[in-house]
């Protein structure tokens with residue numbers, strides 16, 4: 001083949017990363033969340049204090065123009081991130097046989113995995129997935145007879161010993177931050193702050209630990225191929241190596257997200273795109289890898305309950321002026337189809353929200 005990596009990893013020429021990532025002065029917006037440390041989010045429909053109003057304007061512009069932003073002064077204690085990063089490094093450093101003890105399978109997609117495919121090309125990474133709050137089994141899906149649905153049970157490794165506690169503490173902090181962001185986004189859509197909270201009552205949020213080893217052919221393979229996140233919101237922590245590329249909406253250029261210590265990267269997922277009827281769009285992103293340095297990242301996928309029917313919000317729809325752009329779909333079914341396609345290589349493209357787009 002002439003390449004140093006297994007052909008399963010090789011991206012089609014048009015999707016390969018350029019040898020140098022575009023370094024731009026103007027990247028994704030950086031938003032300081034410190035106003036939230038002093039003033040509560042207005043939930044009574046009253047006027048927001050000026051600091052919150054200007055924060056809302058920043059969030060609105062970032063969601064509209066990029067679908068991505070970074071936050072600082074978010075209120076998440078840094079030791080929680082340090083601890084889960086250390087746990088992740090400890091876990092991935094274990095011998096392969098030990099990692100395989102907690103491997104995911106076709107019945108339960110949680111645990112360790114190193115052959116994930118994005119759009120049918122293998123990703124240069126290994127991952128560990130866990131669900132944030134375990135739900136009663138069988139999972140309630142809208143479909144009758146759907147109780148043979150995925151059994152979502154966490155698989156905890158024996159090592160490192162602090163792994164489970166680090167994950168559980170981190171998770172709590174992520175939930176709090178996610179609800180704050182959700183409420184801000186709801187306000188920017190002209191809705192009451194808590195309008196969307198009900199969808200998250202029996203939420204199915206996930207944490208993924210990502211490890212991208214150094215790659216002998218970083219110009220051919222990707223850590224994660226180009227994709228959009230299917231859920232509502234993603235809160236991502238990355239280390240100082242860098243490699244996350246976001247597709248800039250204005251010109252389609254891939255822009256590298258600069259690592260900023262103690263920050264989180266937030267992106268709008270497909271569900272917010274549909275709820276907002278395309279006011280906000282979920283942006284395509286990917287992960288480039290490099291020859292020398294391994295990279296670790298931790299996305300928290302904030303997802304509604306699996307039984308939720310996703311469709312444009314009534315308040316944002318006007319039959320004549322702003323008709324709904326999407327047909328309704330069941331989140332659990334979408335999630336399950338996506339998980340299965342990531343598990344093995346398929347001959348067809350996996351499920352995407354544009355499959356639910358109404359014909360105009």
Ligand SMILES: O=C(O)CCC(=O)C(=O)O
Nearest residue numbers: 210224238244287297299
């Ligand atoms: O590792 C990263 O920076 C991003 C990973 C990602 O996009 C994902 O897991 O969905």
Ligand SMILES: [Fe+2]
Nearest residue numbers: 227228229285
């Ligand atoms: Fe992603």
